[in-house]
Amino acid sequence: MIYTGKSLSVSLLDDGFAELVFDAEGSVNKFDRQTVTELDEATQALLKESGVKGLVVRSAKSAFIVGADITEFTGLFAMDEAEVLNWVANTSQVFDRFEDLPFPTVAAINGFALGGGCEMTLACDLRVADTTASIGLPEVKLGIMPGFGGTVRLPRLIGADNALEWMTTGKDRKGAKALAEGAVDAVVAPESLRDSALSMLKDAADGKFKWEARRAQKKAPLQLNKNEAMMSFSTAQAMVFAQAGKHYPAPHKMVETVQKAAGLDRDGALKLENAGFVALTKTDAAQAQIGIFLADQLVRSKGKKQAKAATKEVKLNAVLGAGIMGGGIAYQSAVKGMPVIMKDINTEALDLGLNEAANILGKGMQRGKVDAKTMAKTLNAITPTLDYNTLKDADLVIEAVVENPKVKGIVLKEVEDVVADDAIICSNTSTISINQLAKSLDKPERFCGMHFFNPVHRMPLVEIIRGENTSEDTINAVVATTLRMGKTPIVVNDCPGFLVNRVLFPYFAGFSKLLIDGADFVAVDKVMEKQFGWPMGPAYLMDVVGIDTGDHAADVMAAGIPERMARIGDDPVTVLYKEKRLGQKNGKGFYNYGKDKRGKPTKVAAEEAYSLLAPITADTKDFDAQDIIARLMIPMANEAIRCLEEGIVGTAAEADMALLYGLGFPPFRGGVFRWIETMGLANFVELADKYASLGPIYQISDGVRKMAAEGKSYFA
Missing domain, CATH: 3.90.226.10 (2-enoyl-CoA Hydratase; Chain A, domain 1)
Structure with missing residues (x-):
């Protein structure tokens, strides 16, 4: 040697x-x-x-x-x-x-x-x-x-x-x-x-x-x-x-x-x-991107440990609700080799769900990433059904029906009466309290939230929401299933909006307040995309989410956290919603959507939107880019801090990864906590205090003020 x-x-x-x-x-x-x-x-x-x-x-x-x-x-x-x-x-x-x-x-x-x-x-x-x-x-x-x-x-x-x-x-x-x-x-x-x-x-x-x-x-x-x-x-x-x-x-x-x-x-x-x-x-970018790598390692390690601790093996999934979301979830299960039953109340809905899966596969074939064998195998792994009894052998059921607590409660109870005693039941809700939905069930310990993001096949995050009665065995099995489906699970505790939507809606509220004060939504989108680095500015993002969905979610958040998220009078989002401008789903929102002569999608600022907003907004004026960024990002950062302080999310690293994977937070900024740390906690406190008069979403917690005074870090 x-x-x-x-x-x-x-x-x-x-x-x-x-x-x-x-x-x-x-x-x-x-x-x-x-x-x-x-x-x-x-x-x-x-x-x-x-x-x-x-x-x-x-x-x-x-x-x-x-x-x-x-x-x-x-x-x-x-x-x-x-x-x-x-x-x-x-x-x-x-x-x-x-x-x-x-x-x-x-x-x-x-x-x-x-x-x-x-x-x-x-x-x-x-x-x-x-x-x-x-x-x-x-x-x-x-x-x-x-x-x-x-x-x-x-x-x-x-x-x-x-x-x-x-x-x-x-x-x-x-x-x-x-x-x-x-x-x-x-x-x-x-x-x-x-x-x-x-x-x-x-x-x-x-x-x-x-x-x-x-x-x-x-x-x-x-x-x-x-x-x-x-x-x-x-x-x-x-x-x-x-x-x-x-x-x-x-x-x-x-x-x-x-x-x-x-x-x-x-x-x-x-x-x-x-x-x-x-x-x-x-550079700040290197600090942020290295932070993302280390945070991703933490999230993966946690997920693997939880999956390893799972005592129940999930062999057969089921999805209730065969719309775009349900079809996307069914596709994701099937493409990763997990058979899935897709249940709905009419054949038209089932066709919609199957078409969603087929369209995803078809686009993959066009790009040369999917072959005919994979397409056939994936579609064959999806079993459409109108009959509840087909679910009796399912190990895990994901409810993905309309975002209405009464409807979800009825459906969840119907599922519980059909599935095996040890089957896990999940709700793909984006805002409704898991504790509230659990009241419909006799066995709330086997119930949790499993929040997928749209489009399911592209968005890596699944928020897994633990209710007050959810067992650790349930969480572990759902984490294991999420990993098998090729997604990144992040476990959070129950609250209105959970983590991602809870921090997103103060951002949208900041946007609405900015429009009311006279900002041009196109100018705001340009700053948030080109300078801050979001893939979509807030107006465009609201159109993609759906203005009807955004208006409904704002109601849920206002009811759950009224002290900070009470509805804004003359909210621009509500004004557009009342005029049936729903965003991309019907081709008209803040922007009008269509296709050019070559069939490529188009997006043009809607004159109709400007006209509808004119009576409720101040005269249009220019805002400094840093002012725009502060007015949108401070509310998001403040709510993320509160989620961490309240134990909704376990660590700042997990919160950053959730926003990165669920919202497309700019990677070169590393996540909302990394953005705060890059600025410096003392500087963030000073910046937020400048805007405190705009309302509760701009007012920082005592916790962050104390951390800043003591020179502490969220990543220590």
Whole structure:
């Protein structure tokens, strides 16, 4: 044995060849500080070992190396710039020293080789991937860029255009695509990986592969003339701006770094990479996106633990109500391999639900993501029925009928009388109290909320609402089922609107107040989309949600939390609703919806909406963008804080993920709590106090005032 560490070892094989094997103590290999140190120690040990002809680098696990240890980033990136620069420069030099070993090196890649794992393969002279491999540089998704030589080696290996596409999108490649683009030298079956890598290594040592020339190419300037460079980088800049916009600095920094480094050798290019990496670690976007990653890990971990604790296995689902929502839920169950019964009171509704599933699958076929076999299998897994008795064998029933407490109560009781004693009953309500609905049931312990978001097949979140009598066995089984359906479950406690809608409606109330004060809804949408970063501004979002739905939900919220959410007099939403302007569902709301000559959807600000709102609003005037953002976001932030303080949601991280997955909160801001923290709690308190006179939704809680005074954090 040449070297043995906790994360990797190096042994001498027959005929003078050696093997470096990554095999960390945990479930996966990561590039944490310990592993980087051990890689450097192993490199030094190899240099001292005489007679080594070549080295194979492989993993003993099902994945090569999944990347850096993101959990270390929070502490590292909190250091000052000089310290971060020292860390990343020293780490990248470890990879340089490995690359400079005086014999050929071959990476044998299985499973994920991402981020630092990909950069490890790039530091080798040759690469063999098996058919399970996924190779890529996803750092952009964390708001940063490769820091261990990726921006230097990959462009010199596969060309600047391909490399920038890899890095600025963060998409990984399967082996065949990586081979076609020149990132790997061969793709083999998993059982042949080690032998193939050794064979390639021996051929390299025998001079059949010009590994020295390959290495020299990675260390030399990019081979681009002036015209090629201008075309390559201007195209990349345009692509990045079109796709990422101005809110995500990382892809822009990558293009800039590769461009500036094009005429430099490895050492000069790495200095630019180090500097770019450090600059990005100090951006709000990186802090937010890393926060999202860590919050997502927390949510996934919680979900897995709850699912593991489930005592009831759900084999057959049922959905009551076969409209757009019911059809979407049925599709989601069926497409993930869980048979589902879809029940309604008439065949027209069943046809609507089946058509919803078929339309989703049909669009998937048009994009080449669904084949005929998958379509047939999914539709065959949905059993439409008009008969309640068909539900007797269902393990979990999701009620998705009209959002009316009386109707839901009747339906839930009818279901309870038919299903087995241990069957779980859920309501896909968006606002109605689970405790209230539970009063219709004899066994409230097996009942909870299961709130899907529309469109079901696209929205990742399912809010699981625990009632005061809901058992933990019920929650655990519903979490397990949600995960099997391919969704992210976040468990919250019961209250009007639960978490997502409870924080959304103060945002809508702020919007209504702003319109009453004379703001133009188009201007407000533009600010909230272009500057704050929401996928839809509030007027557009209300049209998508449905103005009738919004008006009804506002009634529910007013009844449940009258001290803050009492109905607004002359609410613009209500004015439009009374005129039967329902939003996208009937083609007219704040905007008018239609299709152009080519059949593409159109959205035009409705003159009718302006006319209807004129009598109840002040004369139109311009509002400062920061004023608009504050008037909409302070109410949302305040209500999110109250949800956390009241125990409706367990952690700030879960609240952030719920808003990200349920509403499309801008990822570069990291969630509503991350937005508050980025501003600083003391600054948030000061900002909110400026608007306190606008009403209760703008007035902060004593809890956040106390936290700000004590310098505390929601993520401590």
